[in-house]
Amino acid sequence: MNKDMSAMKAAREEIMELVVKYYNEFLKVDNEGFTEGDRIQYSGRVFDEKEVVNLVDSSLDFWLTAGRYTDEFEKRFAELLGVKYASLVNSGSSANLNAFMALTAPELKERQIKRGDEVITVACGFPTTVAPIMQYGAIPVFVDVTVPEYNIDVTKLEEALSPKTKAVMIAHTLGNPFDLKAVREFCDKHNLWLVEDNCDALGSEYTIDGETRFTGCWGDIGTSSFYPPHHITMGEGGCVYTNNALLHKLVRSYRDWGRDCVCPPGKDNFCGRRFDGTFGQLPQGYDHKYVYSHLGYNLKATDMQAAVGCAQLDKLIGFADARRKNWDRLYKNLEDLSDVLILPKASDNSKPSWFGFIMSVREDAKKANGEAITRNSITKALEENNIQTRLLFSGNIIKHPCFDEFRGTDAYRVVGGLDTTDFIMNNAFWIGVYPGMNDEKIDFMASVIRKACGR
Secondary structure (H helix, E strand, O other): OHHHHHHHHHHHHHHHHHHHHHHHHHHOOOOOOOOOOOOEOOOOOOOOHHHHHHHHHHHHHOOOOOOHHHHHHHHHHHHHHOOOEEEEEOOHHHHHHHHHHHOOOHHHHHHOOOOOOEEEEEOOOOHHHOHHHHHHOOEEEEEOEOOOOOOEOHHHHHHHOOOOEEEEEEEOEOOEOOOHHHHHHHHHHHOOEEEEEOOOOOOOEEEEOOEEEEOOOOOOEEEEEOOOOOOOOOOOOEEEEEOOHHHHHHHHHHHEOOEOOOOOOOOOOOOOOOOOOOOOOOOOOOOHHHOEOOOOOEOOOOHHHHHHHHHHHOOHHHHHHHHHHHHHHHHHHHHHHOOOEEOOOOOOOEEOOOOEEEEEEOOOOEOOOOOEOOHHHHHHHHHHOOEOOEOOOOOOHHHOHHHOOOOOOOOOEEOOOOHHHHHHHHHEEEEEOOOOOOHHHHHHHHHHHHHHOOO
């Protein structure tokens, strides 16, 4: 056995050496220089040999589900953010689903979200912040947002409140934190849950009364996405995190089929009382591994994904710094266009880890010759120069076909108007600032925008 283990170790080391060689010869990207016409993506994966080594290392275990790398990632991710508990899932959308469903558990008693209860959110964002609310049968209450922060208008919170309100679930837009102080105080005042969709803001920081935390860590539950364009990646993947032990237990249950048991994958009788309990109307001593306390899902990620994530964690702070640097350079290049473009603004008391650089074209924008400037005229110029552009996700989710069957019903509620949301839907767009960019790419993007604006 010792000889076999020694041979296996030697073979593994040889494979890893070849993996490093393969990376350096075939996968390594030269991020120096720029030639006009080169594709400039809005975001993308940034990695080195460490991610590839980890991925191959985990594949050699052939465990194929959550394992040692998952344990390592959850532990290190929680430590990095300064929270007690983290649960790896298979996507950011699953993280939102998992977080919301945990709040529907009967264990939460009078704070349990039930069908027909209301959750305050915004229509200007990504659909999977809203989807779990409606899929469960709760009612999203949409309030407007502000420009140039592109986050929830906190002056509308009290107006949105009703006796049915149980939670606030909103995202930090493109890395820019929403007004956490105001939202946190509102939730505390009315005993509401706060779910921070942190999928586009990992590494952003926010300060309340002199205390600074990462976003995602001020609410009751935070969620992250590790899709390739995000701040770190494992291909597909996400995470749900909290400081609340009960919420953590519920998150794990809903993630893992809704089971009552806490045995890790591949382990039996973790608690030592597998056949001792009485549950529901089951016979006494029914196998605890097959007792289900909730109607859950299988939202786990694989160890191969987690292996990539473990290598990415070491780069998160550097990635966030690079995003800020690129955002600042782009802003300086465009700040004299404020008569044409509404440029983004970091929220007060925040240090964003920017996901993108968003701007809105003013409705009366014109070139010096009187020619109208529109969002489409600018994004067309950018795309024709091989620069990826994106809109602010759904713009206004209730205008989409997925809401056709719900319009005119009580499936959702709108507070006041959504005038700013509609303005963003019609006039806003964004471009990338991710760490795979360099100064030449940033400057070229700015030059294309300036030309499109007649400057």
